[in-house]
Amino acid sequence: MGFMDLAMKRYSVRHYEQRPVEQEKIDAIVEAGRLAPTAHNNHPVRVVVCDTPERLAKAALCEPRFERDGSIFGAPLAFVVCAKPDVAWTRSYDDMNSAPIDASIVCDQTMMQATDLGLGTCWVCAFDPEVAKREFNLPEGVEPINILVAGYAQPRELDPERREARRIPLAEFTDVNA
């Protein structure tokens, strides 16, 4: 599938089948993340692969709503995408640290690879990073930035027009004054 078709196909999946994701697919998804570019080639990103009930339960504890549900949208797979700000590049002019950018590029490549493999995904930032640090016993200096959940999506009818209506118009997107 071409990239534009893939980008059009992807949507945030919040209902998953219980079917596990095949190990080859998990490996390919992780590899796509590993290949992602990072600022100054510093590679500050680390990923916790949650492919066991124990790890998935830890991921769900990171947000009260998921803890109540016992899972993040019922997904059988999650990636906690972390970054080390001390390793990430810092822009000298304003001290901008690239850790969240690098972690988000990894997350995006991971997400698109999962989409290409026929999986649904949902990018999750609404979680308590302190709980994630504790639950996954993250070493000092490793910051959880994104959680990407993945799995086989429960079938759902999507209305392309409604989806397009929720996107920003092209003229606005390319106009910084808009």
Ligand SMILES: Cc1cc2nc3c(=O)[nH]c(=O)nc-3n(C[C@H](O)[C@H](O)[C@H](O)COP(=O)(O)O)c2cc1C
């Ligand atoms: C950085 C980022 C953080 C997000 N955090 C959450 C989240 O915490 N919970 C959630 O349900 N969706 C989250 N999303 C998904 C967005 O809500 C979703 O991508 C957006 O509404 C567009 O819908 P679509 O993905 O179906 O095209 C996040 C997406 C991004 C890119």
